[in-house]
Amino acid sequence: MAQSTTTGKTHRVKARHVIGGTIVALLVLGGGWVMAASFAVSQGPTEIGSGVYHGTASLTYWTESTAGVTTQAGTPPVLSTTIGTPTVLPAAGTSYGVNAPTLNDVTHYWKFTEATTAPVSTEIELQISVSTGVVPAVTTVIVYVETQATIPGTAQTFVLYYDLGSAATATITLNSVTQISEACSAVGTCP
Secondary structure: OOOOOOOOOOOOOOOOOOOOOOOOOHHHHHHOOOOOOOOOEOOOOOOOOOOOOOOOOOOOOEEEEEEEEEEEOOOOOEOOOOOOOEEEEEOOOOOOEEOHHHHHHHHEEEEEEOOOOOOOEEEEEEEEEEEEEOEEEEEEEEEEOOOOOOOOOEEEEEEEEEEOOOOOOEEEEEEEEEEEEOOOOOOOOOO
């Protein structure tokens, strides 16, 4: 069954193969994260939504293990945003930027585990939607990754970072984050 949860403003998300729903930064901050004073988390009224239900299945070989908010400690390479030319995952887990990362910016991260049961050379489409601002503005970035031609012998962890901006120069208000992953039927053929 699809999972798509949001907080704050209402928006419609097309249900597909979902492995991660909304991550509310407030929960992460409550769990011990300390951010600059100019970082804020908003939680709006209860969501009211509508739409058409589409049956889905989880990508059991590509699962979200954790997510949260942190400070960007490095500047990893950015994932491909072009369908048909995905970023091929290396044999060992590593980090990637969803958008261009800047050192010391506030960043939202996801940790994905790729299982040894992953099909080889399979393109995965990741849709990442981030709602920021006192007057919420939703930005959606779609990136593409491809599993290896030979699956590694052990499960690998890949960390994806979405740069939210510099808390030192402006107030960052994070309202909600939604992540949807789906397998493409062939490289270059994604829903």
